[in-house]
Amino acid sequence: MGAFLYFRKIYRKQRQYWFQYMGKIMKHTTRRTFISTTLAALGAAGVAFSGAASAQGEYPTRPITIVVPHAPGGAVDSTARLFADKLRDELKQSVVVENRAGASGMIGAAHVARADADGYTLYFNASIHSINSLLYKKTIKFDAVKDFTPISMLAQGALIFSVHPQVPASNVKDFVSLLKNEPKKYTFVTSGFGSAGHLAAAQFLYETSLSSQIPIVLYKGAAPALQDLVGGQVSAMMDPMLSSLPHVKAGKLRALAVTGRERSPLLPDVPTMRESGFKDFEFYSWYGLWSPAKVPTEIVKKLDAASAKIMASAEVKERLASLGFEAAYKNSADFAKYIDSEMARYQKVIDAAHITVE
Template sequence: MTSIHRRLFALSGVSLAAGLLLAPVAHAAETAWPTAKPITIVVPHAAGGAVDGVARTLAERLSAELKQSVVVDNRPGASGLIGTATVARADPDGYTLYFNASIHAAAPLLYKSQVKFDPIKDFTPIGMVAQGALIFSVNPQVPANTVQELTNLVKANPSKYSFATSGFGSAGHLGIAQFAAEAGLADKGIPIVLYKGAAPALQDLIGGQVHAMMDPFLSSLPQVKGGKLRAIAQTGSTRSPLLPDVPTVKEAGFKDFEFYSWYGIWAPAKLPRPVLKALESATEQAVKSEPFKSKLNGLGFDAVFRNSVDFNKYIISETAKYQTIIEKSNITIE
């Protein structure tokens, strides 16, 4: 072996050794998450609503699982489009996350010209964490104690009654639209009044300015328990233990009707796989923990975990369902 060959061999050995030394370091850097930097969960809705309530419950459990500060940042506006677009543009470093409900899948179908993001391509789904049936309630002055009685009443006097919803494209909006279609009310011209949040919608429902509404347990149950509203049905497949005497819409004679709001957590697209797996695992442990399940059950939700892959499939299937409801009900932005 010549001297030059010996030098090249020696250098190649040094390079190989350096590569072997650097590989674990690079891998460690890639998986060294989280650091001391706080994790922020952006909620594109105002504080106090159903989405915010579930998000804060999850943040508390994630903080315990990751031993890291996890904070909720409410960024409401434009039915959630503003906060959602902010996360879509954020760095995929695992420190900016996004929490939303089923409106994540519905909004792009409704706000086509205004949406600045793709709900599938611009996000990394981490996991679904909960679902909840809606309470179908009426103002106590409405002379209807069942869904069928309300249906008959509205059919006989379509100009006299209106439905409230907490927002355009919300679960309550699409739930009412689906019900109206199945009840033969879609072509009656019954107003669906759109509010900016559950609080003003419930206030007008209690006051009698509107007459019926589908809304999550979190915001409607206290009004029902307080006698300010009358629950005539709930939209899940089975009765909730929180309202054991209130039948489901299915029991009321609409055998194909079942509607849930669902909640999940995402990160921006291209989240590194090690970070995704760490977040997915922490989310699963959080959702399956007794404190999380107990807290959600008390708010009228079920803790339901779907991993990243299954959640993505679920979003796609729900999007197709919402598209059908929107087309059948001819829901458009005015």
């Protein structure tokens, strides 16, 4: 309202000046000269007004919404809220997290793909965003690459390979022997079809030649999956530390390995999958920020610069570490390349393990 009153005041003064000025020149000009002079003056006035409006409208001038396509409380939501709090401080503008859960994250993704490309609707998700585009090629309602602009990769977290305490195995090698001796006795569980945990479990079973013998039971969320794992209804799971670590610390689950390239400082006595005999096994759930496609480059650069500062913060790194994650910032261009390489890797796992949508 203040800007409106300001520009109205300017307009009234300019109009008064205009009439006075035009009254003088009308006495000394032809009709043709008058028209050309008028058009030139109007053009100059338009440029001046446009510049003033641009200065008043530097992004962001209103609240930003970050869409999280999963339910509150999970790994994606927790990481998104930590990031949103810091982005609010960097941009000096309100940042709201909006949960739009359903269909393995595709409901929220479709909403963002259709949103205005003005930088006020952003998208925060994990690697499942890229995996979905490979699994649901025939039914997906958006293009996970063409309909989005990668802004920044922010964090990543290794998974915990855990089993119920009654499973008589203290390491991965022993567990593989159990599976091969009594395949019908054991089952894997995953928090969702196409999740990082799902693909990691599928890769493990493929590498041990057990894909056709050990079922992977699909759940809608980590909470119900972990509930059955803790209760002994299922045998094993690969899951982000945020949700599994408390159960491991409480003795309700036994950690056999972690899927990162190095041991986790939160579980220093638990070996990696590489140390457990799987030399090429490395799996992370990674997290990033996207916008709808065709968002202006200057807005992407501003958000990317803010992301870089946030992920370099010692406070943020410490907070992420406590949740079982690590800061893994990549700028917009590098994030796009990383997505391409990860999708190629996921496709190999999907093909090798014959993962299909039922």
